Amino acid sequence: MGLTKTEIFTEEQNRLAVMLKAIAHPARIAILQHIISANACICGDLVDELGLAQPTISQHLKELKNAGLIQGTIEGVSICYCIEPKAWTLLQDQLNNFFNLYKVPTSCC
Amino acid sequence: MGLTKTEIFTEEQNRLAVMLKAIAHPARIAILQHIISANACICGDLVDELGLAQPTISQHLKELKNAGLIQGTIEGVSICYCIEPKAWTLLQDQLNNFFNLYKVPTSCC
DNA sequence: CTTATTAATCGTAATATTGCAATATTAAGT
DNA sequence: ACTTAATATTGCAATATTACGATTAATAAG
Numbered sequence: 001m002g003l004t005k006t007e008i009f010t011e012e013q014n015r016l017a018v019m020l021k022a023i024a025h026p027a028r029i030a031i032l033q034h035i036i037s038a039n040a041c042i043c044g045d046l047v048d049e050l051g052l053a054q055p056t057i058s059q060h061l062k063e064l065k066n067a068g069l070i071q072g073t074i075e076g077v078s079i080c081y082c083i084e085p086k087a088w089t090l091l092q093d094q095l096n097n098f099f100n101l102y103k104v105p106t107s108c109c
Numbered sequence: 110m111g112l113t114k115t116e117i118f119t120e121e122q123n124r125l126a127v128m129l130k131a132i133a134h135p136a137r138i139a140i141l142q143h144i145i146s147a148n149a150c151i152c153g154d155l156v157d158e159l160g161l162a163q164p165t166i167s168q169h170l171k172e173l174k175n176a177g178l179i180q181g182t183i184e185g186v187s188i189c190y191c192i193e194p195k196a197w198t199l200l201q202d203q204l205n206n207f208f209n210l211y212k213v214p215t216s217c218c
Numbered sequence: 219c220t221t222a223t224t225a226a227t228c229g230t231a232a233t234a235t236t237g238c239a240a241t242a243t244t245a246a247g248t
Numbered sequence: 249a250c251t252t253a254a255t256a257t258t259g260c261a262a263t264a265t266t267a268c269g270a271t272t273a274a275t276a277a278g
Contacts, residue, residue, distance in 0.1 A: 001267045002233030008160045009135035013142075020133035025236090026118035026126040029207070033122075036210045041218045044254060051117045056237050058256055073218040077245050077254050080218035083211055092208045098138070099201045101145045102192055109150040109182040109189035110237050111263030134266090153224065165267050167226055186224050186275050 016098065019091050022067035027052060028060050032083070035070065041082040043075075125207065128200050131176035136161060137169050141192070144179065150191035152184075 006014050023029060030050055035042060046061075047054045061081060064070045068087040072079045115123050132138060139159055144151060155170075156163045170190060173179045177196040181188045 001231065002235090002265050004135065004234095004266065005161065006135060009139055013135040013138045017133055017135040017138055020129055024126055024129035024133040026113065026115060026122040027236090029122045029126055030118055033207075033210065039214050052114070053238050054255075055239080055257080059237080062256085071218075074245085075218060077252090079255065082214075082217045085213050088208070088211060095204060095208075098142075099197070099204075101142065102197060104194050105148050105191075108191045109180075109184060110261070111235050111265090113236065113264095136266090156225095162268050163225070164227080164269080168266080171226085183275090186222090188225065 012094075016091075016094050019067055019069070019087075019094075022063055022069055025060070027056070028064055031057070031060055031064065032069070035081055035083060041080040043078040043080060121203075125200075125203050128176055128178070128196075128203070131172055131178055134169070136165075137173055140166070140169055140173065141178070144190055144192060150182075150189040152187040152189055 004017075009017075023032065027050060031046055034046060034049055038045075044054065044057070046057050050057065052060075061070070061072070065072060065081075068084055069091070070081050071084045072081045074080075113126075118126075132141065136159060140155055143155060143158055147154075153163065153166070155166045159166065161169075170179070170181070174181060177193055178200070179190050180193045181190045183189075
């Protein structure tokens, strides 16, 4: 079906899944790393940096923006993207909560 | 195309993306949470707990196993699944590295 | 050996994702 | 207004994902 049964899961599980899906692609990981390392923001340098066509990059940026992880502000002709600090921290916290559930058990299967 | 251009990215970016993709689904998040909270491992309880059909759960478990995040050992008729500690820690570390790249900048766009 | 029980696999339908060419939009500069 | 640039949007082909019914494989119990 290709259609996730979201109504079965909690709001939190769905939110975390959406955010994770946004970064679960090498191109989007690369884009985020580049945005971060350029500290000051960037735009279509990404097209040169990564070997992907402009529409493809644009689409990945859109998905990251939809997930709330980045924000873009118009700067003349080009658009300046940067990390959305609140969402970034939120995701980090949610992930920590998730991972810290697990304590290595004394015995297992 | 639906086909990721993995050859463009680094080995690390691809590995992280694969692991993230494995947990970027509410059902698989729920499965992991349940496996963790049951500490001692479980099997087809998941079918009762989540509202998904047995083949669907089995498929999700397979993906988690393929990503190396869980392991299953035969226990009589049923199969006991639990977290794979090494992969779990590795993913946690890789994610921390990724998130800690970002320091809130003084100015941005 | 037969029968439950449990879980994997196969096959399939519906939908989502990835990537790009072509085109549209937007904002500056002339 | 016209041109140039930087991005976004549209449309499409190829492939991947999600979910499940039907079936199969494997083990345990009688």
